[in-house]
Amino acid sequence: MIKTACAFTGHRPKSFPWGYDESAPGCILLKEVLAAQISALAEQGVTDFLSGMAQGVDLWCAQIVLDLKKKNPALKLHAILPCEGQESKWSVSAREIYHSILEQADEVVYVGQEYNRGCMLERNRYMVDHSSILLAVYNGAYRSGTGMTVRYAQQLKKELYILDPVTREITHEPANVDAVSSKKPVEIFPSMC
Secondary structure, three states: OEEEEEEEEEOOHHHOOOOOOOOOHHHHHHHHHHHHHHHHHHHOOOOEEEEOOOOOHHHHHHHHHHHHHOOOOOOEEEEEEOOOOOOOOOOHHHHHHHHHHHHHOOEEEEOOOOOOOOHHHHHHHHHHHOEEEEEEEOOOOOOOHHHHHHHHHHHOOOEEEEEOOOOOOEEEEOOOOOOOOOOEEEOOOOOOO
C-alpha cells in the first residue's frame, strides 16, 4: 500500500441524470468539484492516484490528474486495468481518450489478462488495497461496483471521500475510525452545492 495514494471509484455515465452528455451543466459542475477535491488531496501530500480507467468517473479523474501533473510533476497516475481489451466495445471517441490517457500514465497494471465475471471486482479491490484514500462518486446504489468498492474500503478502514454526483456534497470518513460515527460533510465550493 502507498500511504500517499488515492484510488478513484465511481459510476458509469448511464447512472447519471445526464447520461453520456458531458456538456450537461450537472456533469460540468461534478467535474469541477472532482478537480478541486483531487487538487486539495495533492496539496495535502497525495502523490499517487489510481484509476480503474472505466468510462465516466475513472477517466475524468485520470484526466484531471494528468492536467494537474503539468504544474506538479511529482504526481503519478497509475492505470489499474481489470483485463486486456476493457475498452473494446466502447465508441471510437471513448477509446481514443482511453488510449491517450494510458500513454501518459506513469504505470499500467493489468489485474487479469482476460475478461471474467470477477475481474472488475478484483481491479477495484487491488486499487483499495494499494491506496490509503478512496475518492468515490457514489449515488448510494447498494448493488453496484462503486457501492461494493466503498464498503470494501470501509471494511479496511481506509480514508474515504464520498461525493454525491447530483448534490455534489462531499462526505469525509477519516481512516481507522468507526465509519458510521465519523461521517461529516466537507464543503469545497459551498456556492456550487
